[in-house]
Amino acid sequence: MTPTITAFAASPDRGRGMARDMRVRWALEEVGRAYEVRLLSFAEMKEAAHLARQPFGQIPTYEDGEVTLFETGAIVLHVAERFGGLLPEGAARGRAVSWMFAAVSTVEPALLELETARFFDAGQPWAEARLPMVHGRVARRLGQLSAHLGGADWLDGGFSAGDLMMVGVLFRFQDALVGFPNLVDYVARGAARPAFQRAFAAQFAVYQASLQA
Numbered sequence: 001m002t003p004t005i006t007a008f009a010a011s012p013d014r015g016r017g018m019a020r021d022m023r024v025r026w027a028l029e030e031v032g033r034a035y036e037v038r039l040l041s042f043a044e045m046k047e048a049a050h051l052a053r054q055p056f057g058q059i060p061t062y063e064d065g066e067v068t069l070f071e072t073g074a075i076v077l078h079v080a081e082r083f084g085g086l087l088p089e090g091a092a093r094g095r096a097v098s099w100m101f102a103a104v105s106t107v108e109p110a111l112l113e114l115e116t117a118r119f120f121d122a123g124q125p126w127a128e129a130r131l132p133m134v135h136g137r138v139a140r141r142l143g144q145l146s147a148h149l150g151g152a153d154w155l156d157g158g159f160s161a162g163d164l165m166m167v168g169v170l171f172r173f174q175d176a177l178v179g180f181p182n183l184v185d186y187v188a189r190g191a192a193r194p195a196f197q198r199a200f201a202a203q204f205a206v207y208q209a210s211l212q213a
């Protein structure tokens, strides 16, 4: 059965590949699976039909007739296990899964905190004073990731779902990578993959169509 994912009908990022359905589209493109997309308005995301798929009223979700999933990490893991090609065999498999978790639970929170501090907290009397501390946390986390990657192409041998999730996270925050040239190159390497390009084009096409609506 062709899987169906959910995505923004009108993405606030204006089709720049930052909405998280990008990770799911990319994974499906990497494993060569066609998919359908159910586009949702912000109001529809908070309605009961979608809350049954995603209790937090967010995108993306994934349905394939057997499972209904939310959380990008869980969806990409399911796609990788179900269709093959994104997870290595043996001990490396566990390490790739570790990197998937690291992307969303160790690296992404620091970057999201920076986004919150810069944009959502701006104007608060304490916002300016807090920024150096938040920048420091991001620099420390990215420094650790950069040190691990070193001169390698990918985090642990060949490209895996761990890289897909990590590049998916970093892609949203490219301005934060400036002091880490190997991370800039890492994201560029991921974004140059034909599967990424197809996913990006599909997401961008939705945004363009939303402008005509």
Ligand SMILES: N[C@@H](CCC(=O)N[C@@H](CS)C(=O)NCC(=O)O)C(=O)O
Residues within 6 Å of the ligand: 018, 019, 020, 021, 057, 058, 059, 060, 070, 071, 072, 073
């Ligand atoms: N941890 C979730 C985060 C999902 C998420 O934040 N989705 C955003 C779009 S990229 C969203 O739906 N935002 C609208 C909202 O939270 O109301 C995942 O990785 O799937």
